[in-house]
Every structure is written in C-alpha cells, then in structure tokens.
Amino acid sequence: MRRLPLADRSAGLVGSMIDSSTSLLARQTHDIVRFAMGAPSDDLMPVELLDRFAAHAVPGKYSYGASEGEPDLVGEILKLQTEHGYSSGPGRITITTGGMQGLDLAFKLFVDPGDLVVVEGPTYTNGNATALSYGADLLEAPVDGDGLVVEALPELVARAGRPPKAIYTIPNFQNPSGVTLSLARRELLLELAAQWGAVIIDDDPYGLLRFDGSPIPALNELDPGNPLIFSVRTFSKILAPGLRVGWVDADASLQPFLINAKQAMDTCTSVPAQRTVAEFLAGGHLQPHLDRVLGLYRQRKEAMGAALVRHFGDAVRATDPDGGFFLWATFADAAVDTSSLFESALAEGVAYIPGPAFSTNDHFHDALRLCFATSTPGRIDEGVARLKTAVDRIGADR
Numbered sequence: 001m002r003r004l005p006l007a008d009r010s011a012g013l014v015g016s017m018i019d020s021s022t023s024l025l026a027r028q029t030h031d032i033v034r035f036a037m038g039a040p041s042d043d044l045m046p047v048e049l050l051d052r053f054a055a056h057a058v059p060g061k062y063s064y065g066a067s068e069g070e071p072d073l074v075g076e077i078l079k080l081q082t083e084h085g086y087s088s089g090p091g092r093i094t095i096t097t098g099g100m101q102g103l104d105l106a107f108k109l110f111v112d113p114g115d116l117v118v119v120e121g122p123t124y125t126n127g128n129a130t131a132l133s134y135g136a137d138l139l140e141a142p143v144d145g146d147g148l149v150v151e152a153l154p155e156l157v158a159r160a161g162r163p164p165k166a167i168y169t170i171p172n173f174q175n176p177s178g179v180t181l182s183l184a185r186r187e188l189l190l191e192l193a194a195q196w197g198a199v200i201i202d203d204d205p206y207g208l209l210r211f212d213g214s215p216i217p218a219l220n221e222l223d224p225g226n227p228l229i230f231s232v233r234t235f236s237k238i239l240a241p242g243l244r245v246g247w248v249d250a251d252a253s254l255q256p257f258l259i260n261a262k263q264a265m266d267t268c269t270s271v272p273a274q275r276t277v278a279e280f281l282a283g284g285h286l287q288p289h290l291d292r293v294l295g296l297y298r299q300r301k302e303a304m305g306a307a308l309v310r311h312f313g314d315a316v317r318a319t320d321p322d323g324g325f326f327l328w329a330t331f332a333d334a335a336v337d338t339s340s341l342f343e344s345a346l347a348e349g350v351a352y353i354p355g356p357a358f359s360t361n362d363h364f365h366d367a368l369r370l371c372f373a374t375s376t377p378g379r380i381d382e383g384v385a386r387l388k389t390a391v392d393r394i395g396a397d398r
C-alpha cells in the first residue's frame with residue numbers, strides 16, 4: 001500500500017485514553033459501573049432547563065457568531081466572575097469550544113517545538129496530549145496533598161538547563177488526583193513564573209464544585225491583570241460537557257491572537273450552545289443548580305472513600321478531595337499494574353482510567369483514577385466490589 005503523505009506532526013498526536021474510553025464503553029453490551037469518564041451523570045445535569053433554553057427562538061441563533069463569543073454570554077461570565085470576587089473585562093474573555101479548545105489555544109500561542117513545559121505528574125491526559133501536539137518538551141513535576149510541589153521546580157528547571165516557556169497547572173481538585181494547590185504554593189508559583197517569564201496555564205474546570213472547606217483565591221485573583229496568567233475555564237463540569245462551551249480569561253493583548261487562531265480553527269463556538277448557556281446564567285439558575293448537586297457530589301465522594309476502605313482495607317490508599325470529580329487510588333502492593341488490570345476489571349463490569357494515562361513518563365502503574373461524580377452511592381459500592389474481584393483474580397494469576 002502507498003504511504004500517505006502525512007505531516008511529521010501527525011506522529012506527535014498521542015490522543016487520550018480518557019476520550020477513547022467513551023467509545024470503548026459504548027461498544028460494551030454488559031453492565032458496567034462507570035468510574036472512567038469525568039462527567040456528571042444525566043440526573044445531575046440541569047437537562048430540563050437546558051432543553052427549555054435550547055428551544056427558545058432567538059434571531060440569528062443558527063447563523064455564524066462573533067469569533068470572540070456571543071456578547072450576552074461574555075456579559076454573563078463577567079457577572080459570574082464578579083459574584084466570585086474577581087473582576088475581569090470584556091477584552092479578556094474569549095469563548096471557546098470547551099476547555100479543551102482553551103488548552104489548545106494556550107499551547108498554540110505560547111509553545112514552539114522543543115520548548116520546555118512544566119506539567120504536573122500526574123496530570124490531565126489531554127493537557128499533555130495538547131502540549132505534545134505543539135512539540136513541547138514536557139517536564140513532569142511531582143504532586144502531593146497540596147497540589148503541584150512548586151518548591152521542587154527550581155531544581156528541576158536547573159537540571160533541565162533552560163527556563164520553562166509554560167507551566168500547566170490544575171489548581172483545584174486536580175484531574176486526576178483531586179488535590180488542591182495551597183495558597184502558599186500559588187504565591188510561590190506566581191513568583192517563579194515571573195522570574196522565568198513563563199506563562200501559567202491555569203486550567204480550572206472544577207473550582208466551582210467545592211463541597212467542603214473554604215475556597216482558595218485563584219491565581220488571577222491573587223494577581224489581577226498579570227499577563228502571564230492564562231486562565232482556561234469550561235461549563236462542561238458545572239453544567240454539561242456535551243454543550244462544548246468554555247472560555248479563556250487572558251490578557252486583553254492576546255485576544256487578537258486568540259481570534260485569529262479560532263478563525264483558522266472553527267470560526268466561532270456553536271451559537272445555539274452559547275445562547276443556551278447565556279440564558280441559563282441570565283435566569284439565575286447556576287447557583288441553585290450548584291446548591292443541588294454539590295451535596296450529592298460530597299455524598300458520592302464519601303461513598304467511594306468508604307467503599308474503598310470496606311473492600312480493600314489497607315491495600316489501597318486514596319485521596320480525599322474537597323470538590324471536583326476524582327479520587328486517586330494507589331495500591332499498597334506496587335506490583336499491581338492498573339493497565340493490565342483494566343481488561344479484567346472491564347470484564348468484571350467496572351471501568352476506570354489507569355494511572356500511566358496521566359504521565360508522559362509511564363509513571364503511576366500502581367494507581368488509578370476513579371470518577372465518583374457519575375454513579376449513585378449504591379453503584380459506587382458495586383463498582384468498587386467488582387474492582388476488588390478483578391484485583392483478586394489478577395493476583396491469583398500472578
């Protein structure tokens with residue numbers, strides 16, 4: 001067969017095991033408890049309200065929209081930010097097609113092939129995939145219970161021999177670990193980024209999903225107007241991921257570049273989806289929706305923590321997040337390989353994401369990400385019990 005004339009860059013496209021699990025699971029015909037995708041369950045999305053607003057006839061709704069986004073939605077986002085103690089400005093907001101497009105735009109604007117990019121280890125698979133698609137050289141930095149170990153960066157960077165161009169962080173209820181970056185580390189991160197002239201790609205889809213503890217100021221609240229902070233936000237986790245509506249909050253000088261990039265990409269984010277979100281926000285529905293779901297997420301997180309203790313005892317150590325969707329579980333027996341466990345877990349009727357999917361260095365073989373947001377407490381217990389059966393089966397075969 002003749003070889004296709006693929007560009008070299010196609011070899012750098014690594015894809016995402018997380019996203020591939022959507023089609024993998026869709027092909028299964030048996031009952032599976034779904035801990036894999038990071039998405040709210042249908043009953044925790046405001047489906048009726050979204051349907052109602054989606055059905056509203058609005059002139060121009062099915063036409064092209066402005067590349068920077070629908071003015072009504074931008075206005076609602078500005079209001080939402082003010083309610084949460086942060087003042088932005090219209091020139092700083094660009095609507096994106098989900099948070100993923102915000103990440104793509106960030107790496108596209110700031111990263112040339114071979115540039116050093118600090119990433120958390122573990123981190124969101126698709127963030128790494130996007131950085132790699134622009135030829136980034138990834139420097140994986142450790143994460144502990146207080147988020148990215150920012151104090152470790154100077155030595156890691158010195159060893160790399162050059163300053164990073166960008167630092168990719170998920171400060172709140174990190175994907176996959178569930179941990180949150182402490183205030184002291186946020187402050188140090190701002191200092192180091194200024195020293196290196198590195199942009200901080202602050203990816204925060206889960207910040208509004210805090211169900212315990214007090215909020216920690218966001219990076220752009222700590223240093224408003226700092227041009228090195230590039231904030232990526234999305235409605236996927238607080239409303240519904242299928243909408244594919246997010247936004248970027250970045251220095252106003254970047255907006256012309258963001259618009260040019262979007263015009264070479266998708267022209268504008270879906271206008272009907274933007275209008276639906278704008279009407280949802282304008283109607284004052286977000287806070288009541290969050291008030292309804294947050295207690296349920298807490299319940300689900302607690303159910304998962306309890307199920308892990310019940311079924312695994314000391315054999316598994318898990319994080320205990322104050323918000324978001326994920327627990328990160330590590331096996332005490334380092335010989336457990338969550339990648340090879342996956343197939344038998346799936347056969348047993350439970351899906352998760354294996355630890356190595358969150359590293360470019362093939363780390364975290366003994367860990368896995370569990371999403372507690374999608375299942376009821378009863379199903380969570382059932383899923384963890386199935387996981388235990390799969391682990392025992394693999395152990396017996398070893």
Ligand SMILES: Cc1ncc(COP(=O)(O)O)c(C=O)c1O
Pocket residue numbers: 038097098099100101124170175203204205234235236241244245246
């Ligand atoms: C940390 C992080 N960033 C970005 C995204 C992508 O969000 P969206 O679905 O809006 O593209 C996700 C979704 O899982 C995420 O967890």
